[in-house]
Amino acid sequence: MNTYRIYEDFKATLGDAAAKSLAQTLGTMFEELKDTVTKEDFRMLRESIDANVARLDGAMTRLADGQTKLVEAQAKLFEAQTSTERQIKTLTETVQQLAIRTDTVVGHTYELRFRDRLTAYLGRFLRRGKVVTNDTLLDAIEPFVTTDEVEDFLRADIVAKGLVNGAETYVVVEVSSTGDTNDVVRADRRAAILRKAGLAAIPLVACGVIPPESLDFAHRSGVHVWCNGSIVDAAA
Numbered sequence: 107m108n109t110y111r112i113y114e115d116f117k118a119t120l121g122d123a124a125a126k127s128l129a130q131t132l133g134t135m136f137e138e139l140k141d142t143v144t145k146e147d148f149r150m151l152r153e154s155i156d157a158n159v160a161r162l163d164g165a166m167t168r169l170a171d172g173q174t175k176l177v178e179a180q181a182k183l184f185e186a187q188t189s190t191e192r193q194i195k196t197l198t199e200t201v202q203q204l205a206i207r208t209d210t211v212v213g214h215t216y217e218l219r220f221r222d223r224l225t226a227y228l229g230r231f232l233r234r235g236k237v238v239t240n241d242t243l244l245d246a247i248e249p250f251v252t253t254d255e256v257e258d259f260l261r262a263d264i265v266a267k268g269l270v271n272g273a274e275t276y277v278v279v280e281v282s283s284t285g286d287t288n289d290v291v292r293a294d295r296r297a298a299i300l301r302k303a304g305l306a307a308i309p310l311v312a313c314g315v316i317p318p319e320s321l322d323f324a325h326r327s328g329v330h331v332w333c334n335g336s337i338v339d340a341a342a
Contacts, residue, residue: 285313
């Protein structure tokens, strides 16, 4: 407020002293009024800010709580997933072990059946055939082969003796419910041990089923295959 202008406007009418007093009074009232409005506005603004800050703090607290719960939920989910993976792994290992045991049992049963019915299964291929125990050939082969080869031969599933094409021959048999290349390799290797000792021997894989690639491998390796009742694709 321009108090000097007020003083000038009223000086001529009210006189110097009265005009000065009026100007001072109005100036004081204006300043007080201005200070009052400013303080009130400030108070209201401060209250508004405080309220907003309080709401923001509350929102931040709720957000922090929500984040904590999310982290806890993620931890529980990870723990559950880890537990599930462990259970799946354990189940898979159990199934694998069961499969191995089942294959072993089936293979052993198949071997016993083939041994008992040798003449029925190989009667046309091996005339006058009979099973011989592996150790009965030790004296014949030991002078000609290594100790490792002797041990390998003793692990042959079945060794039979009879006539193949009219000649006395040993048949070294690897028995499996499902024939594979490993059976072919073992039969071929163990028959070769007898041949190394000067005995006529041929390898044979006896199985219930055999994949085409294993059968082809046997044919190329010179190994005979008896499958599910008969000699199939006999070695050349």
